[in-house]
Amino acid sequence: SPLVTINGFLGYLEADVAANDMKRFRHDSERIKEAVVKMHTLLGELLELSRIGRVANPSEMIQFEELIHDAIELVSGRIDKTKVNINVQPNLPKVFGDRQRLTEVLQNLIDNALKFANTETNPTIEIGFESEENDLHIFFVRDNGIGIPAELHDRI
CATH class of the missing domain: 3.30.565.10 (Histidine kinase-like ATPase, C-terminal domain)
Known part of the structure; x- marks a missing residue:
């Protein structure tokens, strides 16, 4: 799901640039960064799960x-x-x-x-x-x- 969020907000970034709306651009960029952090967490847990067989x-x-x-x-x-x-x-x-x-x-x-x-x-x-x-x-x-x-x- 973080990838869906990132993909959706990339479309918003294009619209923000076209409208020259830097405030909205910064907001949407921040949402992408948050989704990247969540994806990083999910991938880390997935790696941990593959190592120990169970995340506790x-x-x-x-x-x-x-x-x-x-x-x-x-x-x-x-x-x-x-x-x-x-x-x-x-x-x-x-x-x-x-x-x-x-x-x-x-x-x-x-x-x-x-x-x-x-x-x-x-x-x-x-x-x-x-x-x-x-x-x-x-x-x-x-x-x-x-x-x-x-x-x-x-x-x-």
């Missing part, structure tokens, strides 16, 4: 909104292209886990939602949680797309 990051308490923000940044290029509205439920709870892995899970879910969101009428992705008994929470990433056929639900 320490678990920690994390604001779920931070994870969502990080995941959205990783797919921001595709979000900009698809013009999808992303609604994040306020007051999300903290979670305990591996920040990097949880961000990857959210990134994959958001990326899938972007692929299947309804592109014809107000494409929307909603991210939030529902409380269950015993203080358990069910987190979700929903889109207004075609959905998954009922006969495939047991495979998820």
Whole structure:
């Protein structure tokens, strides 16, 4: 996904230069640099994974909104292209886990939602949680797309 972001913002850089908008050019350049740093991190983890067979990051308490923000940044290029509205439920709870892995899970879910969101009428992705008994929470990433056929639900 950082490559998608980089590719998307390279197109913006061309438009920025054509419009002689240096402020926007600097902003878009910064976004590319951020995506490069994220790609560097992902590649480093991939190399580490190939060496030890498993990446084990320490678990920690994390604001779920931070994870969502990080995941959205990783797919921001595709979000900009698809013009999808992303609604994040306020007051999300903290979670305990591996920040990097949880961000990857959210990134994959958001990326899938972007692929299947309804592109014809107000494409929307909603991210939030529902409380269950015993203080358990069910987190979700929903889109207004075609959905998954009922006969495939047991495979998820």
